[in-house]
Amino acid sequence: MAGIYIHIPFCRQACHYCDFHFSTSLSKKQPFITALLKELELRSKDWRTEKVETIYFGGGTPSILDTGELNQILEQVHSFYHVSKEPEITLEANPDDLKTEQKYLDLKNAGVNRLSMGIQSFFDRDLKLMNRSHDAGEAQYAIELATKHFENVTIDLIYGTPGLSDLDWIRNIELALGYGVPHISSYALTVEPKTALEKFIERGAVSPVDEEQAERQFRILTDKLNTAGYIHYELSNFGKPGFFSKANTGYWLGKKYGGFGPSAHSYDGTRRSWNIASNPVYIKKLLNDELPSESEVLTVIDRYNEYIMTGLRTIWGVDLERIKKDYGVEYLEYLKKESSSQLENGLLELQEIEGRSVLRTTSKGRFLADGIASSLFFIN
Structure with missing residues (x-):
């Protein structure tokens, strides 16, 4: 059993804390789709004996794809891979991309059955600090629509942000619980090298991350979610019974997975491989029928x-x-x-x-x- 991860390397704007591979220019989106379809075809011979149980669209911002592009990718996966009868198909989404009910219906019709919503906070102050592309009102409206159309919804929340009081953190958790989402992923704000956040802290424009605050808010989170019936099944993940992420659980338990798209990683049990983290080079190589990847055998x-x-x-x-x-x-x-x-x-x-x-x-x-x-x- 195995999983497929598809990296969509585009965002409308750059979050100040993010160090994932992405571009804020959409000019190469269509050439990227063409290259991605080619990669899925070229690598399929290595997957002949594997049954695909999960398909995960990460990024970047996968909700930036239109319905036609998403359908193209999923059709290619189904054409070249042995996909199980009822795979878990997750799509990471930002609230500002999901403003209409039709968008949710389109995602559902394409086969997506799990939505991962990048909420991060219900306070505009925090969202501005992170340079998120949505506001608190859009976040709440998006969750209302998501839970209306999808049973399996997870949201991301970030704690330990400068200026986030424990009372406001509790309010964030309570708002999330109020929507009845069956899964919550929550992460401590981390200052990654070469990010805008690191530069702001170095210049004194933003307060440094407080480790004691982060640990305190982590314990608040675990207490509240455990009381609400969530199982703390991984350090940053909490799910109601039956709603653990199958894709991520497979990764944590050492199952095989294939990563497609720029910067995506793959693992087959003994070997790890990774694609080049450059959209132009990724596209150029695949259009020449070359795989843009390197690999190593794990000791x-x-x-x-x-x-x-x-x-x-x-x-x-x-x-x-x-x-x-x-x-x-x-x-x-x-x-x-x-x-x-x-x-x-x-x-x-x-x-x-x-x-x-x-x-x-x-x-x-x-x-x-x-x-x-x-x-x-x-x-x-």
């Missing part, structure tokens, strides 16, 4: 470290039997030794789940999951 150490990183972010944790089976006794003994102090200080716990010993972060350690994981990496 045992690479695969072990990646499993530790993804496992400790999720409720499934790190299966000690899998460590022994897939990586060897040496790695199991190393993990036991390196995790002993984290077990003693209450950041990690060992649980028996269906007869297997599983290492997981505790509620105390969950916010620190990435740092804990890196302390357990095997270094040659």
Whole structure:
């Protein structure tokens, strides 16, 4: 079983915190679609034995596609790949692209059955700080329409933004809960290198990100969503039963996935590949029937470290039997030794789940999951 990720590298404007690959010029959108269709065709021979269970449109801003373009891409996937009978098809969307009921109907008719809404905040002050292309009113209207036409809706929220009080953060959460969305993804604001946000902070125009504020608001989030019946199944993701993201869950559990479009990554269990992060070069190469990608074979150490990183972010944790089976006794003994102090200080716990010993972060350690994981990496 596998998933397909399709990167749409266009946005109407640049968010100040974003370091993903995108362009705010739409002049190459049609040549990009042509190149993407070619990539889907050229790489299909490597997927003959795989059944595709999930198709995920990320970006960038996939909702920038019109109905015809979206249909073209999905028809190409169905033509060249073995797609399951009822695949999860997710499309990331910005509220300012979804202003009419007809747009939702068009998405649904194309086959999209899961909407991922980039809300980020219900306060205009925060949206201006982030340079989002929508305002709070558009955000609320978009969620009203999304939940009217789609059962499976997830929204993104960002906490830890400069000036965001705990009371306003609680208000953000309560507004989201009021719409009954079955899934919420929430992330701490991160200052990425070479972003506008980094430059604003360096110049003193924006206050630095406060780690204590971020951790406090993370705990507010987890308390409120757990009380509301959401399962905290991954560090940044909360879902009602039956509404976990199948695409992202596949990634965290180590399933194969193919990434298409500029900068997209793929994984087949032992090899990772990635496309060039340049729209013009991506287009040029594919129009010449060349794949614009590089790849590397992952070492045992690479695969072990990646499993530790993804496992400790999720409720499934790190299966000690899998460590022994897939990586060897040496790695199991190393993990036991390196995790002993984290077990003693209450950041990690060992649980028996269906007869297997599983290492997981505790509620105390969950916010620190990435740092804990890196302390357990095997270094040659």
